[in-house]
Amino acid sequence: MLGTQDMTNGGLNPDRPLSVLGRMLLVRRFEEKVLDLWAGGAFTGHFHVAIGHEATAVGAMCALSASDLIFSNHRNHGHVIGRGAAPAGALAEILGRAAGLLGGRGGTFHLADPALGMPHTSALVGASAALAAGAAYGARLTRRGGVSVGFIGDAALGEGIVLEAMTLARQWSLPVIFICEDNRRQAVSAAGADDTDAPGDGPPDLVALPRALGILGMTVDGGDVSAVRDIVGAAHRHCMEGSGPVFVEAKVPLWPGNEDQWPEPVTGSTDLSDAFAAPPTRRDHADWYASRDPVLRYCRHLLRTGDVTESDIIDLDQEVQTTIGAAAAEALASDFPPPQSALDEIFA
């Protein structure tokens, strides 16, 4: 496997703003690299990126413990990198290489890192809710302890498995947090491919559904990393006290590049100097730069509070870009698995 890992959320220090920002930037630059690699034909097939989801992913990881188990979904890169997986191993996995986190068998849809408490990523909508609820039970039974987290999207609330999992989790008081990243974008919209009218059709507050099932439901601004950290932290304590489950609806800004079925790099490479002064209002997607991009938002917040300087941010970003550049080079130079290994690891 490529790269090195740190068991404590990969060295993420929730109390150091630059550490949190660094992790958010790592997710952003990772995703921009994924878009580049796809455009350059380095991998094939559909994929999803977590641009716009950085604050939810990293905020949640700030509140979770190393022993917690996490189940992501098709839009998983932010969770995996946010958790601290090695970018080189993650990119190698997306490129289908033997040195990938899963030996090249999972790819972008199933990216996970079992060594970091992410045993399995299902790309089937809503499965993560049931798997996380089950892991919460398994961890309780085996006295492993901790909390399990299932990340779902807003469209997953249309799936029976999510409602069944929430009902059973409530019935058995399982220590599980369902984090719903509500970007108002059905991954595959009911109205048909590329129909941008579909977002916004859902109920205004998804949290009404878990509440109707008797589950504590909370809503948070999913573009605010500190707010996400606080609410997931509160949910974590609630679960650890034996009062779980909890449902967190994180209202995540829909990145304009995610409006179509295939992600498009419509906002280009993130320019952090947009956080230093008011970005120009006359370009496309002006509101993204001005107020919606969670990375720029956090930069502005830290500059306002005086926690960091502009040059801190520029230096940090340089470091992150160097890391991602090296990770991509390492992944691209690594080998594909031998064809005859296709039949390996089907059974124990």
Add this chain to the structure above:
Amino acid sequence: MATKQMTLAEAVVDAIRLSFADDPSVAMIWLPLFGIGPHRHVAEPLRRQFADRVLLPTTSELGIAGIAVGAAMAGARPIVPFSMASFMFRAWDVIVQEAAVARHMSGGRTKVPVVFHALQGVLPGAGAQHVLSPQALLWHAPGLEIVLPSTPADAKGLFRRAIQSDNPTVVLNHGKLLGIEGPVDTGDYALPFGRAALRRKGSDATIVALSYQVHAALEAAETLSLEGIEVEIVDPRTLVPLDRTAILESVAKTGRLVVVDEGPLSCSAASEIAAIVAEEGFESLVAPIARVTRLDAPVAHSPALEESILPNPARIAAAVRRLLA
């Protein structure tokens, strides 16, 4: 070795009891293990004895299966009885797309030691939605172990092994076999997967039969024996892994093969076994291979219609006679 006469249902319960006692990570989600027939009470003591590891669910097969798979990924060894195999279909997505693939998808890093149990096969008057034999459909999902016991002793040892296995395992017991009795070792034992049992020796034809159809084949063999035809009966006991060697060796000896299963004919377990022998044992064959299965029809409620589409001893015997004609 102390043995005791037990029904197959009692033998299964014995295996689960031993597993609970042996391993604190064993848990059970409490759906009716033996359906709602006369054997339903046999499982009850488990629920009382291991109450702290028995979860009482709502009727939510999909959610239950998903939770069981997640629990297995976190180190538990959950048992999920679906009652009738028909109800498994509500959970199909999780069984074939999560449990079966997780190990491979993680490059061998994540294991899913879950056991799914279901009653397969036709029960009188049950109609089309309580009678399915899903073995071939499951066989089409690489990554699942598939167990089809035919005797109480096997049912115990194979179930015990299923719980010990680090792979997702589906145990299918036939509803009509729950009450059959046989000698069962009262101790703790597990039977290996992938080892067929030779139920009868013979030299004229091989019958490979699964689950309840082993008993139908044995009955057919008695009739045929009176006519001077001696059949050999191979009971694979597990479809995945499959004891190809035992099947091919028997066919090498007899030169004729009848495969019997209760799933509908097309793409059935019988079809797969026939294909394996056609590919790997063709030179041994002196006659075409015959399949005796349920016909390709939903199961009707009317006893007259139900009977007309099922394998039975007479149909098995007739198939053997055709091969010898």
